[in-house]
Amino acid sequence: MDVLSDVITLMRTGRPLTARERKCGPWSERHGPFPGAGFHVVLRGGCWLIPHEGGPIALGTGDVVLLPRGTEHALAYSPDLPYAGIPRADHAPLEVSPRADAEVVPLGRTDGVSVDLLCGAYQLDQDRTHPLLAEMPDIVHLPATVGSRPGLRSAVDLLGADLEQARPGSSAALTALLDLLLIYIMRAYTEDSADRPGGWGWPVALADTGIATVLHSMHQDPARPWTVQELGAQAGLSRAAFARRFTSMVGQPPLAYLTWWRLATAARMLRESEAPLAVIASRVGYSSQFAFANAFKRQFGQAPGGYRKGRRDELQLTGTEQTAG
Template sequence: MDVLSDVIAVTRAGRARSAHVRWHAPWGQEFTSVPGSAGFQVVLQGSCWLLPPDAEPLQLGAGDVVFLPHGSGHTLADSPESLATAPACGPGDHQLSEPYASDTVDRSGDSGPVTTVLCGAYQLDPSRAHPLLLTLPDLIHLPADPGHRPELSSAVQLLATEVENPRLGTDAAVPALLDTLLLYILRLWFSEQPSQKTDTGWAAALNDPSVTAALHAIHQAPGSPWTVAGLAAEAGLSRAPFARRFALLTGQPPLAYLTWWRMTTAARLLRTSNAPLRSIATQVGYTSEFAFAGAFKRTYGTAPGAYRRAS
């Protein structure tokens, strides 16, 4: 798997949820902060304003996508004047009470302009958060751009159709489309960062061919006996320049990231498979089950067997 696919696979927990909601102006809705989650808002029809914490209101139009990777609280409203009267909406309220739902919120009859929003949330596991996600801003705004980002627009429309009109197979389609939407949001944000703003960090790392080659090698074969020299060869650089560049862009030396990914992979295998500990140790690069158990306990504070039983 490539790096971005792995990030989604290891960080997601539970089932993503979404809802198709229509409001008639005037309206306002506060979404409370939900630690351990990531949320999104997509305007399908009409327009609205988003008020993020400690920031100026942001006007949104049809086709705009907003992603909140850290579950930050925010408010949506038909106008800035409606923000002050917005009631709070938590993760258990109507918008996200089911894996998918079609609901209408009408706070003032049918006289005002209609705004239709696709909203949702991904449950994340903070203990498995990839450093790539930790460096994201509190709010990512991908404005509508006709003819641009066609894959994102297609994913939004497919998801909106399934959520608004559930049919046979919707229960399988919605989770897959939610993961696809998340993938496209992250892919586009990382690929569209201006070069002058990404001299360091994961956006720069994912756009750097040498570092990306080394990351792919680690993710594709965590059990290989990698050395800095071996990863440098994958990157097409000599050892010292590679080590400096990798650490500068990702924030970790190559072997520190390798160890972190091995332990993350081991934890996933312990949770999702019945493979023997010896087999898991081999898959993540340890020739000794004892050495693997020691490394795992240093990372997670518990032995692999106890971690599996608790999971």
């Protein structure tokens, strides 16, 4: 797998949620905060995104928005609606229930519709937030531009069509399409950020052939006893030059990132598999279960066995709540 796919696989938990709605103005609704990543796609018409901090953002047909940390925000017919429910310096805080001012109209109706929206959220494990996601802004706005991001546009069109009319296989297709949408959004963000003058951080690291090769090697074989010199040779740089370049782009020294990746991978295995602790320790590069347990506890604040049990209990509780709902 490539690094971006690894990042998404590492963080994702549960099934993504989504809904398609049409609204008539004036309307507003509040979203978040949510322990994951939210997204909005404007399929037709326009509206405003009102963040908790900062100025309102105009959204038009084809625009895509990702909120990597599920930040509280509102969507509204107009940027001047104080009843969007977001306490802000320029609005008097009002007690408004989420979505209370939104008029949802049937998808079959087209008269008087101000906007056709696709909204949803991805559940993310907050203990395994990858540095790529952590350094993204609270709001990633990808405006529609003719001829740009054809893959993203195709995913949006397929999602909208599947949500508008249920067909055989829609449930499986929806999950796959939502995963595809997240990949295309993050790909667009990293590519756009890497192309900006003075760009830095993970987008630039993924666009740098040498650093991207090293990241891929770490991800593909975390158990290997990598040295900075070996990694630098893969990047075609001296040990010192590689260490400086990697740290400036990724935000951590090479071996510190490798340790983080090993333990984050172990956390996913603890949650998703029944593999014994000794097997997991070996697969992520620890020579003994004791050394692995100590490193894991330093990173996550609890022993691997306790982490596994706690996450299994959470998963069962979530499944029960979804079934009851």
